[in-house]
Amino acid sequence: MAANPPLIIVGGGLAGCLAALCLAQRRPDIPLLLLESGTSFGGNHTWSFFDSDVPPAARDLIAALNPVRWPRHRVRFPGRERELAMAYNSVDSSALNALVKAQLPEGSWRLNAAVHALEPDAVVLLGGERIAALGVIDARGPDGPMPGLELGWQKFVGIEFAAAAPEPDCPMVMDATVPQIDGYRFVYVLPFTAERVLVEDTYYSDDPALDVAVVADRVRELARERGLIGPELRQETGVLPILIGGDPAQFWPDNDPIARLGLRGGFFHATTGYSFNLALRLAVSLAERNEAFDGKALAAWTRGQFVRHWQDMRFFRVLNRMLFGAAEADQRYRIFEHFYRLAPGLIARFYAGTPKGTDRMRILSGRPPVPIGAAIKALLRR
Ligand SMILES: Cc1cc2nc3c(=O)[nH]c(=O)nc-3n(C[C@H](O)[C@H](O)[C@H](O)COP(=O)(O)OP(=O)(O)OC[C@H]3O[C@@H](n4cnc5c(N)ncnc54)[C@H](O)[C@@H]3O)c2cc1C
Structure with missing residues (x-):
């Protein structure tokens, strides 16, 4: 007898991996297949979040990702400086990659597997291989401009330096005492260890264009000003959507037969562009739902979550x-x-x-x- 077709998650980034991990843990009865086009899960990111972003049901999962955790953080503006006793955390994508490989059953994930076409009950890989599915979830991340949405942008370049951190126990989450260019600009400093520090130059801008070389030079200058002298270990860049308005039905038509998670489904915080907390909450809810997991049911459920999220974000759009x-x-x-x-x-x-x-x-x-x-x-x- 043929084996039951798996629930296929397309895209092993943040949302796809968290959903797969929650499903593997809570619904081992549902066969899974996580397909990622890259050579590792999660890409090249650090994801940061507050303790308060983690729902109680996901605390074990987050602990398994072994985040760097600081019990407090700081912000600084021309007219205000504050240290907040709110714990801040950061997870490296390599930890997500390792956890997926360790916790998903053998045969339930594939790397270098670029999907060419998605249907509610099958996917076709770039090479032509067709895989039948119980249901399909599109978690391929953003697809260029998001149709129907009016957006601003949060864009940044970050460089990790092997340098002694001035304050190893307290990240600077926003330092806006820098010259304000290209919109709201601030510096973000995460001391991962006493000897390894990420410095990021961030802009809330009307324009998504990011000149990486120019901003990277500004990051080096900012690091020098803060006494962070040392070899560069890693660089990351991002251009995240900030939601101002738009038509949700154009972004995600209600007759779309494919389920979505992550940025592909508009699941990001309207004011920060961040999506860690939402990806986590949806992963838990997905694994806890009692309804069917076929393509049609998943498309209806994930779109319903999007409509609710759109309503929740109204205040943030204002x-x-x-x-x-x-x-x-x-x-x-x-x-x-x-x-x-x-x-x-x-x-x-x-x-x-x-x-x-x-x-x-x-x-x-x-x-x-x-x-x-x-x-x-x-x-x-x-
Ligand atoms: C550098 C950077 C730092 C960020 N930092 C934070 C942060 O600190 N906190 C936070 O909350 N948010 C952060 N964000 C924003 C957001 O959380 C991330 O962009 C997050 O990774 C989005 O999750 P996702 O799963 O939707 O997309 P992604 O994580 O981008 O995952 C999509 C995956 O799909 C794969 N894929 C694409 N096409 C195909 C295909 N055809 N077939 C198979 N696989 C495919 C991609 O290779 C990728 O791995 C950051 C973003 C960036 C870029």
Whole structure:
């Protein structure tokens, strides 16, 4: 008798790997196949997140990824400097790669397997091989410009240096005391060990174009200014979407027969472009659901999650309109400076994408850090 066809996840990046790991752990009865076009799972990333981004049901999974964890972090602006007792973590993609290989059953993953075509119950690889599936999930990451979405961008270049960290126990998550060019600019410094530090130069910009060589030179300069002198170990770049508005039905039509996860499905935090927390929450929910795992059911379930996420992000889209539309580019930092007056619990809920009603009121209260007329216009636009 032929074996049951597997649930196929296309794309072994962050979302695809977390979903596969949760399914393998909680639903060993469902045969799985994780297909990744690259030579390793997860690409070349570090993923950072707060303790408060991790749902209790995913704590074991995160512990198995052995994150670097700092019990506190700092932010700095021209008019405010603060140390927050909110733990910050960072996971390296090589840890995800190792965990997938260790925890997924033999035969349930393949590298160098580029998928050419996806159907609800089959995939076709670039070489022509066709694999029948119980269901198919598209987790191939972003596909160029996201159709129907109005976006700003968070773009950055980071370099990891073998250098002595000035403050090995406290990352600097936002230092906006640098010249403000190309929108809201800040420096991000993660001391992975006392001798290994990531320095990133980040821009909230209207324009996704990133001149990597120019920004990499700025990173070297920033590192020198901070006394970080040492060989370069690794470089990473990113251009992440920041959601301002758009038409969700154009981005993901409701008759689309293929399920999606990760950035391919618009599952990112509208204001940070980050997706670690959402990928984790969806991976847990997927593995805990009791309904069928065929292609049609998965497409309906994942699209339903997207519609809910779109609604949850409405408040963040309003804030983004203020950030990109109401403030002059070199004054955008004031919005974050103003935000960081708030209590750590509220800040944690903001980054987790789960602010309470009172949090929303507090975020918007006080004298707006942008011209009042422009702020009202941003608030009223739908
Ligand atoms: C450098 C960088 C740093 C980031 N840092 C953070 C962070 O600190 N915290 C955070 O929350 N977010 C961060 N992000 C944002 C976001 O979380 C990541 O982009 C995340 O990796 C997105 O997850 P994903 O699974 O949707 O896509 P990806 O992780 O990009 O995974 C998609 C995978 O699909 C594979 N693939 C593509 N096409 C095919 C195909 N045809 N067949 C088979 N496989 C295919 C790709 O090779 C890739 O491995 C960062 C992004 C970047 C680029």
